[in-house]
Amino acid sequence: MNTPSRHLAITLQPPDKQLLQNLCGPLDENLRHIETHFNVAVARRGGQLRISGNAELSALAAEFLQNLYILASQPLSLEDLQQNLIEMNHRTQESTGQAIEPTEIEPKRSKSLHGHTPNQAAYLKNIQTHDVTFGIGPADTGKMYLAISAAVDTLARDEVKRIILVRPSAEKFCCLSPWELSQKITPSLRPLYDVLHDLIGFEKTTKLCKKQQIEVSPLKYLQGRTLNHAFIVMDEAQNTTPQEMKMFLTRIGVGTKAVITGDINRINLPAGEKSGLVEARQVLTGVSGLAFTDFSADDVVCQPVVMRIVKAYKKHGAATP
Template sequence: MAKRSNIRRISAEFDANDYFEDAGQIADLDLLERKWSPDDKPRRAKKHEKTPKHHNNNEAPNGHTHHTREQRYVKNIIPRTDGQAKLMEAIDRDNLVLALGPAGTGKTYLAIAKAVEALKAGRVGRIVLCRPAVDAGENIGFLPGDMEDKLAPYLRPLYDALADRLPAKSLKSMMAEGLIEIAPVAFMRGRTLNNAFVVIDEAQNCTYMQLKMLLTRLGWNSSMIVTGDPAQSDLLPELSGLATAAERLEEMEDISVIRLAKEDVVRHPLVARMLNTL
């Protein structure tokens, strides 16, 4: 009798503490014959009992598992202004294009979009993006890390534009394979860029001699787009060479100089209005 009372007391305590998932499981147990003890685990469900199935996030209701698919970027670039239409036509026609205009006119985005389009179509073998590492009037000191870490803040706008045109996995693999290269101006001396689509961004922060060096890197079966805003140079006015280079090259054949205006701004409407005031 003492043994039965102890067993009832212990089972009542475990039942009160919700040790079992179902209170009816206690009635199914033969406590004396099975020599049940509090250390025993709750019984497993019987074979004839059905347990609810839990579908994971990748399992469809019909039982088929569909794998996570990579996001597709099937955006067709359509010019939104007359100036952008002229720029896109010039990129398709000439091997060297200089796009000058205020902020928000889509110079960099259109150039990188055309570069990705040419690479996908097989017209070029690689993309080379170049940008001067110049602070916007504020020196934050030495940056930690290796060369790539130090240059990452300056090249961030190029990464953003590429990420908008390519899936993350494709962008990472292309950069690892060398199909897409992002380089600062300081390391372009002596190179010959054959079978490449070259984009030189923020060229207003290049001196005249730097621009001359960059423009003469153009090789066979290559295209080069130079973008910048002469009115927003972080250099002294007499040091920036973009406006001078554009004036001298504008008269040459097979070279297009596209000058965008505030009417071509596709950013926030306030940007175009501020350009008239600032």
């Protein structure tokens, strides 16, 4: 039987503006993380908090906030918040035999999530510090792989509730039957699954997809949705139209990060159709909260033998009249 929803109001005591500020974080960022962890909504008015959601989880969130408030003599970092959430989860499990279900992915250590080139390092920094990040450049520069790595790491830390990976390449199949659609779409989305399998394995990928914590789909199926507390990655963005790009960007909701990757030299659109990625670069440069990272051939990372093969073909092509 489902636990009923509940609206719970609490007043943090004793009244202290500094404690309240330390607890809530800049722009109530800590409250947003707590919302994500407990799957509740928290509204604040001064020292009064209104918590809405599942009754049991609302009560746990209220208890957590009241206990954390007393400890907030200093500003609370995300690491402090995460550690306290883990400790509460352990206490809950010991007393009730149940715990708030954690994500089944171990967070990556900071050293394992890094770039091999200066542009890759800057890209990861942009993803960390911006709501929307564009990665533009040639293939094999790590644009998609690093974006999905960051998404997996963010989900593992309970900073988001789900990962959504999309590509526009399957759009032309949208009028087929469901069975025909699955047969056409699956190969076009396979590169996204390949990265997930490499990062967390086949079994965890399958399990998280079944639980809808990871969603892999054509871009078309984001239309009409508002995506809160998610990490969204769009690959092959050079093959969006301006309308599709605008639709994607306006799906971003509360607590959501988005990364858009593409190569403007590999546009596969009908003649005369403008790329949404090209237009986005023109329209959005300088907009607050967005970042652009440009990759070049110097950022290509692959096996040495592959590099030698590419160079050999390039040399052959230059010598052939």
